[in-house]
Amino acid sequence: MRRREFLGLIAPSVLVMGGLLVLPLYRTVEWSLQRVNYGEAGTFVGLDNYSAALSDPRLGRAVLFTVGLTAVVVATLIVGGYLLAVMVNGLGRSKPFVLGFLLISYVVPNIVGATMFSWLFDANFGGVVNHLVSTLTGHEVLWFIDPWPNRLVIALDTIWFMLPFSMLVIIAGLQGVPAEVIEASRIDGASTFRTHWSVIIPSIRGVLGFVAIISIMDVLRTFDQLVPLSPQATQIGNESIMLYIYNVAFQDGGQQLGLGSAINVLLILLIVILLYPFIRGIAKEARQA
Amino acid sequence: MPQPRTTVVRALATTISAALLLTACGAGSRTSSSTAAQVDCDFPAPSKATSVNVLAYNSSAIDPFTNTMVKSCSKNQVTVKHEPIDFAGQVQKTTATLAGDTGTYDVVETYGFIIPKYAGEQKLRPLDEYVAEFDQEYGLSDINKAMRQAMSYDGKLYGLPMQAQMYVMAYRKDVFESLGLKPPTTFAELRDVAGKIQQAGQIKYPVALPLLASSDIATAYDSALGSLGVDYVDATTMTPNFDKPEAAKAFDELRSLAPFMDPQVTTFDQPRVQQQMYNGSAAVAIMFSGRMNDLTQASNSKFSQQFGFAPPPSVAGGDVLYNTLSVDGWSIPTNAAADPKMLFEMIASSVSADASKASVPAAYPARDGIVTPGSSPYAEAAQVSIGKAPPAEPHPWTSRISNDTRTVVADVVLGNTPVAEGTAQMQQIAAKILAEYKK
Numbered sequence: 001m002r003r004r005e006f007l008g009l010i011a012p013s014v015l016v017m018g019g020l021l022v023l024p025l026y027r028t029v030e031w032s033l034q035r036v037n038y039g040e041a042g043t044f045v046g047l048d049n050y051s052a053a054l055s056d057p058r059l060g061r062a063v064l065f066t067v068g069l070t071a072v073v074v075a076t077l078i079v080g081g082y083l084l085a086v087m088v089n090g091l092g093r094s095k096p097f098v099l100g101f102l103l104i105s106y107v108v109p110n111i112v113g114a115t116m117f118s119w120l121f122d123a124n125f126g127g128v129v130n131h132l133v134s135t136l137t138g139h140e141v142l143w144f145i146d147p148w149p150n151r152l153v154i155a156l157d158t159i160w161f162m163l164p165f166s167m168l169v170i171i172a173g174l175q176g177v178p179a180e181v182i183e184a185s186r187i188d189g190a191s192t193f194r195t196h197w198s199v200i201i202p203s204i205r206g207v208l209g210f211v212a213i214i215s216i217m218d219v220l221r222t223f224d225q226l227v228p229l230s231p232q233a234t235q236i237g238n239e240s241i242m243l244y245i246y247n248v249a250f251q252d253g254g255q256q257l258g259l260g261s262a263i264n265v266l267l268i269l270l271i272v273i274l275l276y277p278f279i280r281g282i283a284k285e286a287r288q289a
Numbered sequence: 290m291p292q293p294r295t296t297v298v299r300a301l302a303t304t305i306s307a308a309l310l311l312t313a314c315g316a317g318s319r320t321s322s323s324t325a326a327q328v329d330c331d332f333p334a335p336s337k338a339t340s341v342n343v344l345a346y347n348s349s350a351i352d353p354f355t356n357t358m359v360k361s362c363s364k365n366q367v368t369v370k371h372e373p374i375d376f377a378g379q380v381q382k383t384t385a386t387l388a389g390d391t392g393t394y395d396v397v398e399t400y401g402f403i404i405p406k407y408a409g410e411q412k413l414r415p416l417d418e419y420v421a422e423f424d425q426e427y428g429l430s431d432i433n434k435a436m437r438q439a440m441s442y443d444g445k446l447y448g449l450p451m452q453a454q455m456y457v458m459a460y461r462k463d464v465f466e467s468l469g470l471k472p473p474t475t476f477a478e479l480r481d482v483a484g485k486i487q488q489a490g491q492i493k494y495p496v497a498l499p500l501l502a503s504s505d506i507a508t509a510y511d512s513a514l515g516s517l518g519v520d521y522v523d524a525t526t527m528t529p530n531f532d533k534p535e536a537a538k539a540f541d542e543l544r545s546l547a548p549f550m551d552p553q554v555t556t557f558d559q560p561r562v563q564q565q566m567y568n569g570s571a572a573v574a575i576m577f578s579g580r581m582n583d584l585t586q587a588s589n590s591k592f593s594q595q596f597g598f599a600p601p602p603s604v605a606g607g608d609v610l611y612n613t614l615s616v617d618g619w620s621i622p623t624n625a626a627a628d629p630k631m632l633f634e635m636i637a638s639s640v641s642a643d644a645s646k647a648s649v650p651a652a653y654p655a656r657d658g659i660v661t662p663g664s665s666p667y668a669e670a671a672q673v674s675i676g677k678a679p680p681a682e683p684h685p686w687t688s689r690i691s692n693d694t695r696t697v698v699a700d701v702v703l704g705n706t707p708v709a710e711g712t713a714q715m716q717q718i719a720a721k722i723l724a725e726y727k728k
Contacts, residue, residue: 038384039388039390124564125564144556145553231501231503234503235502
């Protein structure tokens with residue numbers, strides 16, 4: 001390939017990445033060191049924003065909640081996505097219809113889906129799940145103001161929303177596992193569980209790593225579903241990092257853009273730390289291939 | 290078997306058709322025009338095609354004025370555009386559009402609470418010269434003087450009033466009559482009435498208030514404090530009043546209603562309180578008047594004919610009610626690109642006598658004489674309520690103190706923070722904000 005062709009082909013990507021990724025990242029880091037109001041040049045304040053962010057107990061609670069939610073949801077997405085993928089992969093002619101049906105929750109806008117999901121637990125709007133739980137247990141569960149029931153609702157909604165993605169990617173991985181390898185394991189007398197655990201799962205480790213990476217990034221950025229699902233998130237310790245950033249930087253016309261940027265930089269660092277083992281594993285696998 | 294190329298062409302055609310169909314659905318005004326009146330909007334045609342962007346949140350009380358402007362002033366090469374948005378979105382976009390030398394919006398919906406802040410920062414254009422010029426044409430002298438005052442700062446008018454909202458109490462007449470109860474006039478009576486309804490066993494949580502911890506709770510606390518005769522700040526000495534006994538009493542009184550409200554009330558905004566009334570899970574609600582017309586619609590609730598309306602109670606007796614008077618109006622940003630005179634004619638036409646009449650009963654227009662006791666089932670209650678609201682605090686620090694103390698208010702109402710500790714925190718937050726204005 002000629003140099004000019006190469007440059008012509010990569011130039012659009014470089015421009016888009018520069019405009020949408022590098023420039024905002026640079027501006028975020030720059031603002032994190034400034035006091036910034038809309039429409040005005042920032043004033044350099046050194047590490048004051050980082051100091052303010054790290055001394056706010058709300059940030060600690062937000063990190064704890066977000067990381068906990070990420071751990072539970074990602075683990076469920078991988079296990080649940082795998083089981084669902086195996087079941088759907090085994091279907092015959094009905095597979096496209098079942099797949100299409102299962103993908104509905106993924107294509108519904110997150111905020112709309114979360115609002116509808118909240119109604120399942122809200123007595124004001126019928127609250128089918130709330131009614132069932134109250135009838136079965138004899139207790140009125142306060143889904144929106146008690147921290148743990150609310151965390152359960154948030155986790156269930158996030159899993160409901162993201163499970164189809166996980167399932168879809170894992171199905172693609174399953175279809176790449178050679179049939180003769182599975183057949184050989186059965187001839188060797190491996191049980192179904194053993195075949196999955198020792199043959200199929202190691203074969204699609206890269207795919208599972210990919211699902212983990214994307215899911216971790218998505219759940220760490222949990223934001224819009226908390227608006228309908230946790231209206232009292234700040235008071236009950238269910239404020240995600242993104243919601244905390246929004247509340248600090250923008251709510252009610254607030255203008256703490258410098259502080260918001262500093263928390264954003266800290267969030268980026270957190271994402272990098274949590275993704276490092278997965279990225280390292282995938283890179284290692286790619287080198288071996 | 291179809292060729293791959295044919296399939297691609299078909300898919301492309303389907304996609305383009307669907308996109309065209311969807312965009313056609315959204316063409317023209319993006320808000321419902323069912324509440325729009327056709328009024329005179331007689332500005333001279335500009336020399337070139339012009340777009341006027343209007344920022345106004347959607348509610349049944351604001352929509353009639355916005356829709357009238359869009360419908361009546363889109364002419365003479367001018368297109369008036371309004372995108373649907375909620376109140377929180379409007380608040381954010383107002384901050385952003387007023388920030389720089391150029392803004393996205395030419396007309397913004399404002400309210401008395403934020404006028405001092407933005408007017409003090411010279412972000413809004415004074416309207417007095419235009420009022421004088423177009424008074425005759427649009428009958429602007431008939432706009433209520435007190436409401437003009439509420440949209441003024443430092444003696445100048447920065448927002449042309451369109452309508453006012455004040456708290457009104459809605460109650461279930463059938464429930465009250467069956468138990469021989471009268472609408473409460475104080476919080477003590479409200480507790481008494483609510484207790485009797487609870488004892489009757491029909492309704493478990495009879496009282497419904499919008500106390501959403503991330504929003505409405507600050508207004509509720511301000512209303513309670515105002516009813517006790519105390520402002521956030523003593524404006525003459527510029528010292529916060531959260532160390533006064535009334536600041537603690539306001540919390541105690543709000544918390545005293547907790548046994549009669551849904552345990553999850555701090556997650557309820559006004560639409561959710563409406564929903565409680567619609568489905569019969571509450572018997573008394575106190576909300577802004579703009580929400581009352583919805584209660585009277587048979588399509589919303591089987592109890593629509595059973596709702597009675599009264600002024601809200603006072604917290605501890607006396608003439609000042611548990612209330613907040615909010616005047617809404619139109620402002621022209623200093624950085625608006627379009628001709629300000631033309632923009633003023635647009636906003637003046639949208640609050641003209643005809644437009645104001647058409648907005649009743651959904652709204653309480655700012656013009657004198659439009660709302661009469663017979664205008665709507667809640668008009669009489671609204672008229673009493675507006676005359677007994679706590680005075681406004683037209684200062685640039687008011688909205689900042691309200692915003693920055695809201696989390697503390699929520700923590701105290703929820704019982705996470707003791708009252709004394711909460712008021713001390715609020716005193717500290719407010720003092721810090723006021724220090725900026727003392728410089």
